[in-house]
Amino acid sequence: MSLIQIKDLKIHYPIRSGFFNRVTDHVRAVDGINFEIEEGETYGLIGESGSGKSTTGKAIVGLEDATSGQIIYKGHDITKASERRKLKYNRDVQMIFQDSMSSLNPKKRIFDIIAEPIRNFESLSKEEEKKRVQELLDIVGMPSDALYKYPHEFSGGQRQRIGVARAVATKPKLIIADEPVSALDLSVQAQVLNFMKKIQKEYNISYLFISHDLGVVRHMCENLAIMHRGRLVEVGTREDIYHNPQHIYTKRLLAAIPKIDPKNREEHKAHRQAVEKEFLENQDKWYKNGRVYPLQQIGKSHFVALPQDKLEGGR
Numbered sequence: 001m002s003l004i005q006i007k008d009l010k011i012h013y014p015i016r017s018g019f020f021n022r023v024t025d026h027v028r029a030v031d032g033i034n035f036e037i038e039e040g041e042t043y044g045l046i047g048e049s050g051s052g053k054s055t056t057g058k059a060i061v062g063l064e065d066a067t068s069g070q071i072i073y074k075g076h077d078i079t080k081a082s083e084r085r086k087l088k089y090n091r092d093v094q095m096i097f098q099d100s101m102s103s104l105n106p107k108k109r110i111f112d113i114i115a116e117p118i119r120n121f122e123s124l125s126k127e128e129e130k131k132r133v134q135e136l137l138d139i140v141g142m143p144s145d146a147l148y149k150y151p152h153e154f155s156g157g158q159r160q161r162i163g164v165a166r167a168v169a170t171k172p173k174l175i176i177a178d179e180p181v182s183a184l185d186l187s188v189q190a191q192v193l194n195f196m197k198k199i200q201k202e203y204n205i206s207y208l209f210i211s212h213d214l215g216v217v218r219h220m221c222e223n224l225a226i227m228h229r230g231r232l233v234e235v236g237t238r239e240d241i242y243h244n245p246q247h248i249y250t251k252r253l254l255a256a257i258p259k260i261d262p263k264n265r266e267e268h269k270a271h272r273q274a275v276e277k278e279f280l281e282n283q284d285k286w287y288k289n290g291r292v293y294p295l296q297q298i299g300k301s302h303f304v305a306l307p308q309d310k311l312e313g314g315r
């Protein structure tokens with residue numbers, strides 16, 4: 001059984017207008033998506049800005065209410081669970097945000113920032129609390145004198161590692177990592193990703209890794225879902241998505257990964273332009289009335305949002 005299953009999740013925001021402020025339409029931020037995450041795996045949710053990734057992540061941790069659909073954690077639908085079960089779930093499912101400056105309280109010392117989630121769920125003595133926080137700082141490679149400092153005294157990469165330590169403080173089973181390294185330099189990105197992997201092994205954590213960049217998640221995710229306009233356009237294993245992409249939107253995201261090697265720069269630019277042209281010229285093929293088609297299975301674990309008769313080279 002999967003650790004968590006997202007079933008036909010929809011999150012629609014009302015648009016109000018006119019003198020009576022009536023609901024005239026809805027923003028379909030998340031418009032019926034399905035995926036599941038196994039214990040200990042990293043699942044990628046990838047898409048451009050506005051595709052609905054963060055709203056999905058927030059709904060999973062309970063920061064947004066689902067309009068409809070199910071979030072099934074260890075066999076129980078959390079959207080309808082008892083308060084007791086929800087409390088346990090809140091401990092098991094944590095979130096790391098992109099912006100560590102605003103997600104870490106600037107007025108609190110690191111010790112209190114990391115200890116806070118522990119205090120919500122456990123009653124440890126001061127000594128035990130300090131030992132736990134020190135262990136957490138150690139595991140993300142922070143010196144123990146960080147305990148009594150404030151967030152502004154650290155670099156962006158260090159703050160993000162503190163965010164990771166806070167997220168694992170309650171020994172969660174699942175962490176929603178929403179663009180956790182997007183604000184960091186490339187070299188620091190690699191460092192933070194390595195710490196995330198190390199912690200994953202140590203605590204057997206699953207990640208939902210949210211990103212706009214297929215390049216960043218290449219070595220992190222075993223399975224990926226590509227999100228666009230509130231829906232999933234392609235779902236598959238790392239092999240399916242990186243080596244056999246079928247939807248033009250996935251191809252666009254792949255073409256957007258910068259190439260460091262100067263030898264192939266021109267070739268890469270030409271490829272990117274060709275993909276962009278194909279995308280713009282064939283809108284009617286990829287969407288129906290502007291909406292993404294339902295997913296169709298084209299391989300063992302590979303699904304693509306395209307009418308069956310238009311599938312190209314699918315297995």
Ligand SMILES: Nc1ncnc2c1ncn2[C@@H]1O[C@H](COP(=O)(O)OP(=O)(O)OP(=O)(O)O)[C@@H](O)[C@H]1O
Pocket residue numbers: 013027028029047048049050051052053054055056212
């Ligand atoms: N509270 C809200 N009320 C109305 N519309 C919203 C609200 N929150 C999000 N949206 C809209 O829902 C859509 C999806 O937003 P979301 O933040 O989930 O996208 P995203 O893929 O995470 O993009 P980004 O990486 O820029 O945050 C957007 O069109 C956004 O404007």
